[in-house]
Amino acid sequence: MNGIPTSHYPLPVRISSGAAALDSIRPLLCEAHAAVGDVPALLDLAKTAAATAPKPGDGRTAFLWEILASVTAVDVAAGRVLEPQLDAVAILAQAGDKAAQDGGDFPDPDGADFEGTWGVFAAEAPGLRLEARESAGGWILEGSKPWCSLAAQLDHAVLTAHLGNGGRAAFAVDLHAHGVSFANPEWTSRGLREIPSGTVHFEAVPAVPLGGAGWYYQRPGFAWGGMGVAACWLGGAVAVARSFTASLRQAADGGREPDQIALAHLGEIDRTLAALTAYLAGTAARIDAGELSDRGAWTEALRVRGSVAAAVERIQTLVSQNLGPAPLAFDERYGKRMADLALYIRQHHAMRDDAQLGTLTLAGSHPW
Structure with missing residues (x-):
């Protein structure tokens, strides 16, 4: 790939896989190396990698972790971009399995509604609260969510919100939807400088519930x-x-x-x-x-x-x-x-x- 001999690719991190599996990671590592500091390129790389990477519990968990470790060994920020994309894909698949077990209906996680780049936002902070309420037309998000890394550059997010009964649940949300706004993060960190984490505000934003109260x-x-x-x-x-x-x-x-x-x-x-x-x-x-x-x-x-x-x-x-x-x-x-x-x-x-x-x-x- 890119005319670079395989022997010159960045080294993968081995947990338990054999040489052939580790060699299959090397082109991804070469692309990650070339994309260091270029967040749009890293997001595209994460989206592509998520299409073929294993999910945890599917029989190749060690290989999944080798992908994550190996990309992070190339560049920590690259790993920080990749991990939530792979996690979100896994969460959506798990929510689909849960719905199937319960006899309910859930959009196809591989369908058009879920294409694009993803974040996972589950953090809380004093003075900020995201609430979910059910309306006649479905679930609606109101409030603010902190620590949303790269939110303005993402297409979707899995996030947690408070319910009226005091519990919390997970939802999938379109970050391009009307009612979503992004606070400019005052990101002064010297670490992960290209991955600022700010607050996202939601005003009557529709969302897809994932798994029900407490499931996440x-x-x-x-x-x-x-x-x-x-x-x-x-x-x-x-x-x-x-x-x-x-x-x-x-x-x-x-x-x-x-x-x-x-x-x-x-x-x-x-x-x-x-x-x-x-x-x-x-x-x-x-x-x-x-x-x-x-x-x-x-x-x-x-x-x-x-x-x-x-x-x-x-x-x-x-x-x-x-x-x-x-x-x-x-x-x-x-x-x-x-x-x-x-x-x-x-x-x-x-x-x-x-x-x-x-x-x-x-x-x-x-x-x-």
């Missing part, structure tokens, strides 16, 4: 999607580790052998990534085997996300301590990756998620 959070796919985000974080950590390894080799080629501290840190990074990829491989296999197909899947998601987030921060610290300020000051790709990744993993709620996991552990939800 109760479905196992919520946990599977959360682990897919962790796969992206893993890909970012692999990229940091690869750049560190390359810098040590380059220094050695120039006559400056790495000292024992650098080697010890590289060894820690190696065993950390080896343990994480093995953990994700096992978890993906359990998802595909139907072992994580109930609400208990969220317990495993908390373990996966917490383990990966902690490893990312540790790897960033080790590499930054060893390489010092120079690459942060003078290496654009390195500095961008570190800033992008530092912001991206803040989607993990750190000790609050650990407290939630501790509550589940205390109730007896643990394998040890």
Whole structure:
């Protein structure tokens, strides 16, 4: 593709797949590399990739996570664009399956109504509230939704809204519909600069309900999607580790052998990534085997996300301590990756998620 030899494509991130499957990712990685910083191109790439990428639980979950990790290893922002597109496609498919099981009717997720680019917006913020009410003509959205990444450049979104009975439900919405407006985000972040997250306002905007009250959070796919985000974080950590390894080799080629501290840190990074990829491989296999197909899947998601987030921060610290300020000051790709990744993993709620996991552990939800 693009006249570039296969051997020169960016390297995929392996979780458990064989060489042939990983080789099939390489053209996508080459396209992602060429599109770095070009958000419309990244959105087109995500839309194309979603047409053929597996869905979680369909038997190739590890390969799905390898796609996410590998694209993020090329560029963290590229992975941040790809992940919600794949997640939205999976959510729509799960909502269709739910409707079929309940004997209801749901638009074809592969039909014209759902073509285009997608976001997934489920965050909340003080002072902002999105409400859904049922009218004679269907469901209507009123209010505001925060943290809507790239909303003004997307076609559709899966989002959550509050119901009159106090619960929440998910809806699919056309972001080009009358009544949708976008606040200009005051995005001052140095990380993920090309992916601003702002507030979207809705005024009597029609929406398609997905799965009913509470379904969005109760479905196992919520946990599977959360682990897919962790796969992206893993890909970012692999990229940091690869750049560190390359810098040590380059220094050695120039006559400056790495000292024992650098080697010890590289060894820690190696065993950390080896343990994480093995953990994700096992978890993906359990998802595909139907072992994580109930609400208990969220317990495993908390373990996966917490383990990966902690490893990312540790790897960033080790590499930054060893390489010092120079690459942060003078290496654009390195500095961008570190800033992008530092912001991206803040989607993990750190000790609050650990407290939630501790509550589940205390109730007896643990394998040890």
